[in-house]
Amino acid sequence: xxxxxxxxxxxxxxxxxxxxxxxxxxxxxxxxxxxxxxxxxxxxxxxxxxxxxxxxxxxxxxxxxxxxxxxxxxxxxxxxxxxxxxxxxxxxxxxxxxxxxxxxxxxxxxxxxxxxxxxxxxxxxxxxxxxxxxxxxx
Amino acid sequence: xxxxxxxxxxxxxxxxxxxxxxxxxxxxxxxxxxxxxxxxxxxxxxxxxxxxxxxxxxxxxxxxxxxxxxxxxxxxxxxxxxxxxxxxxxxxxxxxxxxxxxxxxxxxxxxxxxxxxxxxxxxxxxxxxxxxxxxxxxxxxxxxxxxxxxxxxxxxxxxxxxxxxxxxxxxxxxxxxxxxxxxxxxxxxxxxxxxxxxxxxxxxxxxxxxxxxxxxxxxxxxxxxxxxxxxxxxxxxxxxxxxxxxxxxxxxxxxxxxxxxxxxxxxxxxxxxxxxxxxxxxxxxxxxxxxxxxxxxxxxxxxxxxxxxxxxxxxxxxxx
Numbered sequence: 001x002x003x004x005x006x007x008x009x010x011x012x013x014x015x016x017x018x019x020x021x022x023x024x025x026x027x028x029x030x031x032x033x034x035x036x037x038x039x040x041x042x043x044x045x046x047x048x049x050x051x052x053x054x055x056x057x058x059x060x061x062x063x064x065x066x067x068x069x070x071x072x073x074x075x076x077x078x079x080x081x082x083x084x085x086x087x088x089x090x091x092x093x094x095x096x097x098x099x100x101x102x103x104x105x106x107x108x109x110x111x112x113x114x115x116x117x118x119x120x121x122x123x124x125x126x127x128x129x130x131x132x133x134x135x136x137x138x
Numbered sequence: 139x140x141x142x143x144x145x146x147x148x149x150x151x152x153x154x155x156x157x158x159x160x161x162x163x164x165x166x167x168x169x170x171x172x173x174x175x176x177x178x179x180x181x182x183x184x185x186x187x188x189x190x191x192x193x194x195x196x197x198x199x200x201x202x203x204x205x206x207x208x209x210x211x212x213x214x215x216x217x218x219x220x221x222x223x224x225x226x227x228x229x230x231x232x233x234x235x236x237x238x239x240x241x242x243x244x245x246x247x248x249x250x251x252x253x254x255x256x257x258x259x260x261x262x263x264x265x266x267x268x269x270x271x272x273x274x275x276x277x278x279x280x281x282x283x284x285x286x287x288x289x290x291x292x293x294x295x296x297x298x299x300x301x302x303x304x305x306x307x308x309x310x311x312x313x314x315x316x317x318x319x320x321x322x323x324x325x326x327x328x329x330x331x332x333x334x335x336x337x338x339x340x341x342x343x344x345x346x347x348x349x350x351x352x353x354x355x356x357x358x359x360x361x362x363x364x365x366x367x368x369x370x371x372x373x374x375x376x377x378x379x380x381x382x383x384x385x386x387x388x389x390x391x392x393x394x395x396x397x398x399x400x401x402x403x404x405x406x407x408x409x410x411x412x413x414x415x416x417x418x419x420x421x422x423x424x425x426x427x428x429x430x431x432x433x434x435x436x437x438x439x440x441x442x443x444x445x446x447x448x449x450x451x452x453x454x455x456x457x458x
Contacts (some may be wrong), residue, residue, distance in 0.1 A: 011166075011346065031236065034236050035231075035234060036227060038234050039237060039256075044240075057159060058253060058254055059256060060166040127406070
C-alpha cells in the first residue's frame with residue numbers, strides 16, 4: 001500500500017473541444033481514470049484548443065484526452081497537436097473519443113493522435129491504453 | 139549551503155524569470171517529492187514571503203471556485219498577476235482524483251498574468267495537500283502579485299489553511315444553520331473574513347446577521363475583528379467589497395506583532411517537523427532491523443508483555 005502510493009500518480013487532462021454539449025462520455029471516462037488511480041483534471045465543455053493546451057502545460061499533465069461529438073474533430077484535433085508542437089510539448093500523448101468516422105480516425109492517427117476510441121469501447125481498454133501512453137511517451 | 143542569495147540553478151532561474159513551463163514542472167516535482175524539488179525550494183526560499191496568500195475555505199458547493207474566478211477577473215482588471223492553487227480530494231480507495239475547479243474558471247487563454255494549478259490532496263487531511271505550502275512558495279518566487287488557495291470543500295475542521303495563508307476567507311451560503319453553528323469550534327475560528335456567497339438567494343441577510351453577531355462578540359486573539367461581506371459570484375456582486383476587506387486584513391497583518399510572532403512559530407514548527415520526520419524515518423529503519431524488537435513482539439503477541447512496557451525497554455535501549 002505504502003509502496004504503491006510512492007509511485008507518482010498519472011495526471012491526465014480530459015477536455016471537450018468544440019461546441020457540442022454532451023459530456024456524459026467524458027465524465028464516465030474521467031471517473032474510470034480516477035478509479036484507476038489517476039489525477040484527472042476535468043476541464044469540461046466548450047474548450048478552445050488554446051485553452052486545452054494552456055491547461056495541459058500549467059497542470060503539467062502526462063496525457064491529454066479529448067472528447068468530441070460535434071463532428072468538428074478534423075478542425076480541432078490537428079489544431080491542438082499544432083499548438084502542442086509550437087510549445088515544444090509534442091511528447092504529451094493525446095488520445096480521443098467520440099463519434100469519429102474510420103477514415104478520419106486514420107488521418108488523425110497519422111497526424112499524431114495516439115489512440116481513438118469509438119462508441120462501445122470498454123472502460124478497461126481506455127484505462128489500459130491511457131496507462132500505457134502516459135507511462136511510455138515516445 | 140545552497141540556500142543563500144548566490145547564483146541560482148538553471149531551473150530555479152527559469153522560475154524566477156517567469157518561465158511558466160519551468161514553474162509547472164517544478165510544482166510537479168514538489169508534489170511528488172522528487173529529488174530536484176529540494177534544490178529548487180532551497181534556492182528560491184530567499185525570494186519568498188513577499189506576497190499575500192489568500193486562503194478560501196468552506197463547505198462543498200458554496201461557490202468557492204466561482205468566487206475565485208470573479209476575484210481573479212477583478213484583480214486582472216487592476217493589473218495584478220495571480221497564482222491560483224485549487225485543491226480537491228484524492229480517493230481514499232484508488233488514490234485517484236477528479237480535479238474540477240478549472241471548469242468554473244473563466245479567463246482569456248492568452249492571459250499570462252494568471253497561473254492556475256489543480257492539486258489533489260493525496261491523503262492529507264485538513265483541506266490542503268502536504269505540498270501546498272511549498273507550491274505557494276514556488277508561485278511566490280515566480281513573482282505573482284497575489285496567490286489564492288482554494289481548499290478542499292468539506293467540513294468543519296478543515297483548518298490547515300491557517301498555517302499557509304496570510305488572510306483566511308471562510309465562504310458560506312444562506313441556510314447552513316442557525317447562529318449556534320457559528321459558535322462551534324473549527325472552521326468558524328479561522329476566519330479573518332466571512333463571505334456569504336450566493337447572496338442573491340433568500341436568507342442571506344439572516345446568515346449575515348448571525349455572522350456579524352459572532353464577529354461582534356469581540357476580536358480574536360490577534361486583535362482583528364472578523365469582517366462579514368456578502369457576494370454573489372454569478373451576478374457578480376460584492377466582489378470589490380470582498381477584495382477591500384482582504385486588503386484591509388493584509389494591512390493589519392503587516393503591522394501586527396502577533397502575526398509576526400505567529401509566522402515565527404509556523405516556521406519554527408516547520409523546521410522541527412522536518413527534523414522529526416527525518417529522525418523518525420531513521421529510527422524506524424533502525425528499530426525494524428533490530429533483533430530485540432522481534433523478541434519483544436513475540437512476548438507481546440504471547441501476552442507476556444504489554445506494548446507500553448515493550449516500548450519503554452526500547453526507549454531505554456535507545457537512550458543508553
